[in-house]
Amino acid sequence: MADFLMIMAEGxxxxxxxxxxxxxxxxxxxxxxxxxxxxxxxxxTMVAGMLDNKIAEISKQLKEAEQLRLxxxxxxxxxxxxxxxxxxxxxxxxxxxxAEAEALVTKAKADATxxxxxxxxxxxxxxxxxxxGALAEVRAAAAKAATEAAAKLIADKHDAAADKALVDxxxxxxxx
Numbered sequence: 001m002a003d004f005l006m007i008m009a010e011g012x013x014x015x016x017x018x019x020x021x022x023x024x025x026x027x028x029x030x031x032x033x034x035x036x037x038x039x040x041x042x043x044x045t046m047v048a049g050m051l052d053n054k055i056a057e058i059s060k061q062l063k064e065a066e067q068l069r070l071x072x073x074x075x076x077x078x079x080x081x082x083x084x085x086x087x088x089x090x091x092x093x094x095x096x097x098x099a100e101a102e103a104l105v106t107k108a109k110a111d112a113t114x115x116x117x118x119x120x121x122x123x124x125x126x127x128x129x130x131x132x133g134a135l136a137e138v139r140a141a142a143a144k145a146a147t148e149a150a151a152k153l154i155a156d157k158h159d160a161a162a163d164k165a166l167v168d169x170x171x172x173x174x175x176x
Contacts, residue, residue, distance in 0.1 A: 021029075038044065158166075
């Protein structure tokens with residue numbers, strides 16, 4: 001490697017063609033012709049046009065992406081609002097259901113209390129009616145027994161003479 005650098009440093013002569021043109025000159029001429037052809041065929045304008053088209057397309061895609069992002073944010077906000085409304089409505093429904101359930105329980109308790117009171121009153125009325133009926137039956141049986149006993153006593157103790165004395169006594173009480 002050191003030998004190569006030494007050769008380069010000594011300024012080794014380049015081979016020349018046609019006596020005056022070196023390899024570097026030929027490359028420079030070829031590059032100049034190539035650039036001239038590119039300019040003559042308007043390649044830089046075409047490349048610039050293609051780049052401008054690509055830039056315009058990318059810009060259009062960026063605008064579409066921005067619009068899509070805005071639409072997505074709008075939809076997101078709308079659905080978040082709907083979700084919040086739905087949650088609020090669910091809470092309201094739960095509160096109403098709790099209130100209705102409590103009202104139903106209260107009404108059921110009141111109905112049960114009223115039913116118990118009615119049944120108790122009916123039972124007391126039946127008991128009172130049964131007591132009155134039993135008392136009437138006892139009184140009727142007692143009256144019948146007393147009547148039968150009185151009839152028997154009267155039949156046993158009163159004869160025709162006693163009856164005559166009673167009748168005379170009753171007549172005397174009426175006259176006087």
